Amino acid sequence: MEQVKNNTLYIGGVSTKKLAEQYGTPLYIYDQDSIEKRIEAFKTNFRSEQFATQIVYASKAFLCKAMAALVEKHKLGMDVVSSGELYIASQSGFDMKNIVFHGNNKSREELQMAIDQRIGTIVLDNIAEARELAKFKMKEDMDVLLRINPGVEAHTHQYIVTAHIDSKFGVLKTEIKTIKEIVQIIESNPNLHFKGFHAHIGSQIFDRNAFKAEIETMGQFVSEMKQEMKRDFPTLDLGGGFAALYTNEDKPIPINEVCAVIIEQCESINTQFQLNLKKILIEPGRSIVAEAGYSLYTIGFTKDTPHKKYIFVDGGMSDNIRPALYQAKYRADIANKMNDQKDQEVCIAGKCCESGDLLIEKITLPEAQQDDLLVMYTTGAYGYSMASTYNALRIPAVVFVKNGKDSLVVHRQTYEELISKDEGEIL
Numbered sequence: 104m105e106q107v108k109n110n111t112l113y114i115g116g117v118s119t120k121k122l123a124e125q126y127g128t129p130l131y132i133y134d135q136d137s138i139e140k141r142i143e144a145f146k147t148n149f150r151s152e153q154f155a156t157q158i159v160y161a162s163k164a165f166l167c168k169a170m171a172a173l174v175e176k177h178k179l180g181m182d183v184v185s186s187g188e189l190y191i192a193s194q195s196g197f198d199m200k201n202i203v204f205h206g207n208n209k210s211r212e213e214l215q216m217a218i219d220q221r222i223g224t225i226v227l228d229n230i231a232e233a234r235e236l237a238k239f240k241m242k243e244d245m246d247v248l249l250r251i252n253p254g255v256e257a258h259t260h261q262y263i264v265t266a267h268i269d270s271k272f273g274v275l276k277t278e279i280k281t282i283k284e285i286v287q288i289i290e291s292n293p294n295l296h297f298k299g300f301h302a303h304i305g306s307q308i309f310d311r312n313a314f315k316a317e318i319e320t321m322g323q324f325v326s327e328m329k330q331e332m333k334r335d336f337p338t339l340d341l342g343g344g345f346a347a348l349y350t351n352e353d354k355p356i357p358i359n360e361v362c363a364v365i366i367e368q369c370e371s372i373n374t375q376f377q378l379n380l381k382k383i384l385i386e387p388g389r390s391i392v393a394e395a396g397y398s399l400y401t402i403g404f405t406k407d408t409p410h411k412k413y414i415f416v417d418g419g420m421s422d423n424i425r426p427a428l429y430q431a432k433y434r435a436d437i438a439n440k441m442n443d444q445k446d447q448e449v450c451i452a453g454k455c456c457e458s459g460d461l462l463i464e465k466i467t468l469p470e471a472q473q474d475d476l477l478v479m480y481t482t483g484a485y486g487y488s489m490a491s492t493y494n495a496l497r498i499p500a501v502v503f504v505k506n507g508k509d510s511l512v513v514h515r516q517t518y519e520e521l522i523s524k525d526e527g528e529i530l
């Protein structure tokens with residue numbers, strides 16, 4: 104929860120000034136309560152009497168051991184896409200049965216690790232992977248899903264049907280022969296159990312109809328496969344993509360509503376196509392962590408050009424690549440001048456050696472001075488997880504705040520850590 108006291112922003116009951124003094128900047132701050140409320144909102148609303156449901160947190164949005172522990176505390180599943188994410192989950196004490204392992208190019212080493220870690224579910228992406236996986240000897244059973252490209256693609260406010268047939272992800276829904284072969288390959292290994300299909304149509308989706316179109320398409324597809332193979336496919340995984348509020352123009356579908364839309368549509372296809380579905384999964388990432396996360400920077404120099412006023416901060420595209428990568432828009436405030444009049448139109452620029460390192464192109468803020476604090480809102484998803492050490496800027500620390508308390512969950516990368524992999528030998 105955000106509050107303003109003495110002209111200063113408090114997050115989760117903790118002063119941003121105090122956090123900057125204690126941990127330094129740039130700093131990623133997560134309101135733990137806000138994450139937990141969103142998780143609970145999904146859990147409460149994503150329920151059906153017709154089938155079991157599971158919320159699988161897409162850890163690519165934000166992952167560290169504390170986040171994995173939080174996901175475990177609330178008994179969600181977790182989607183990982185690499186041996187690195189798998190390792191972080193395993194090191195946090197996460198129940199590996201609740202792992203769903205994705206990825207279009209899992210290596211043999213990653214498959215072996217998934218088997219050794221006894222994960223619950225793997226999502227195959229193509230037939231080559233099915234062949235590779237079926238060769239492994241394993242002691243435990245594993246559920247298998249196959250990622251399908253349903254030909255429905257959503258980009259924020261729009262969605263397109265029969266688009267993007269050349270996606271690198273999944274098998275096209277029309278490739279029935281290949282899909283049948285994949286099912287047969289998987290079932291040739293007694294420890295592998297082919298349960299059903301997965302689809303994911305995009306990210307930051309605002310349009311209810313995009314999800315409806317995805318589910319309708321998948322319903323028809325599963326029905327076709329049932330007839331083709333004379334068997335049931337009891338599990339359907341619908342991926343993530345639920346939007347978050349970045350700017351005041353954004354109108355994300357509230358969690359309870361998007362859950363209701365999905366459940367209703369799944370129940371409808373289940374009846375209409377007599378699918379006999381037993382379990383539905385969704386994989387929210389951004390919608391759980393984005394709005395719970397904040398980036399705190401210290402303002403350095405300012406600069407006036409003929410047409411612009413720049414405010415420079417002590418981070419940039421290295422801790423938040425999204426503005427440079429996707430022209431993502433953000434809200435911000437001067438965290439120690441929350442009630443001051445906003446009368447300066449400025450551009451917030453980072454300190455990386457790229458002209459494109461602009462965090463916010465245009466925003467109206469109070470007059471900024473050196474050593475003021477800039478807070479950017481909704482930076483909890485794909486910020487830390489996409490951070491780099493470009494220009495050898497060190498990865499910022501991550502702090503969780505809740506009920507007036509703060510906890511350092513990832514320390515700021517040290518200079519020693521920055522060169523810890525660097526052998527320094529020349530030939």
Ligand SMILES: Cc1ncc(COP(=O)(O)O)c(C=O)c1O
Nearest residue numbers: 161303306343344386387388389
């Ligand atoms: C397969 C899959 N599931 C879930 C997600 C999470 O999406 P979001 O963070 O938009 O909810 C992604 C994101 O790329 C994905 O590829």
